[in-house]
Amino acid sequence: MVEGQRFAAFLFDMDGTLLNSIASAERVWARWAARHGLDVEAFLQTIHGVRSVETVRRQNLPGVDPEREAAAITQAEIDDVEGVIAIEGAKAFLATLPAERWAIVTSAPRALAERRMAAAGLDFPPLVITAEDIAHGKPAPDCYLLAAQRLGVRPQDCLVFEDAPAGIAAGEAAAARVVVISATHAHPMQTPHRVLADYLQVAVDINEQGLALVQA
Incomplete structure (x- = not known):
């Protein structure tokens, strides 16, 4: 369970986590x-x-x-971005986050990430880690380690939002906590992590100790 635990930053995969492509x-x-x-x-x-x-x-x-x-x-x-849509509740959820406290960490190249986020009606944060930024992609932890470094926080103080096994493994290898978004899953995933169908059931509580997921 991660509800109520405080984090320095939230790190989001893109495809399958913030949007359905x-x-x-x-x-x-x-x-x-x-x-x-x-x-x-x-x-x-x-x-x-x-x-x-x-x-x-x-x-x-x-x-x-x-x-x-x-x-x-x-x-x-x-x-071809026909049918690319935001995961339910994602836009409103992201809008509540301080810009310096979250990032997108995607396996997509930057140009594709920009195109899909725009197609889904989602805003780009100041920090986006893409395929071009790292030598070893997911399931290696490099992308999440880099995101934490650039935000000036420890990876173990981050909450990673993921949907795919490779990304979940990358978050785990970075020593971050992980939440699994299941909106695009055709079948239930066996995982020890907290699973959320979408962003409608959670909100963010923010104080000087950091960010916490709470029930909406």
């Missing part, structure tokens, strides 16, 4: 997988929460340049 992402990736003769249905289960270049690299496709393919996929995702 599954339809858009799966349209783009399904076309790519079909072109390369992959089992599309099985492949789509592997794309969430990690950087595109790492998804491509894992396929070990002969003659395929992962960096070039990832760049093309990112552009296709930027061009």
Whole structure:
């Protein structure tokens, strides 16, 4: 349980956590997988929460340049944001947070993050850690460690909001506390962490000791 515990900052994954981009992402990736003769249905289960270049690299496709393919996929995702929507309650929840006390930590490149946040009607915070900012993507903790450093807080004093196994593992490896947002989950996830369907059931209490989740 994390309700009532005080944190120095809140760190949010983007896709599946603040917004739902599954339809858009799966349209783009399904076309790519079909072109390369992959089992599309099985492949789509592997794309969430990690950087595109790492998804491509894992396929070990002969003659395929992962960096070039990832760049093309990112552009296709930027061009197709139909159906990208905010998770329920996310916009109002974020509006209550002090700008210097939260960040987005996403596996998406910055241009794609900007496009999807705009499509979902969500504002960009001052600090956004993206795929370009780190050498090792989720499940490595680098992105969350960097976000904490840039906010001037300890990672163990942060609350991470995540939805995918790779991101949850990254938050754990950074020694942060984790909350799982299940809005886009087709099936219940087995996790020891607090699970929230969306942001409608929680609010934020702010004082000089930090930020705390409370029941709305």
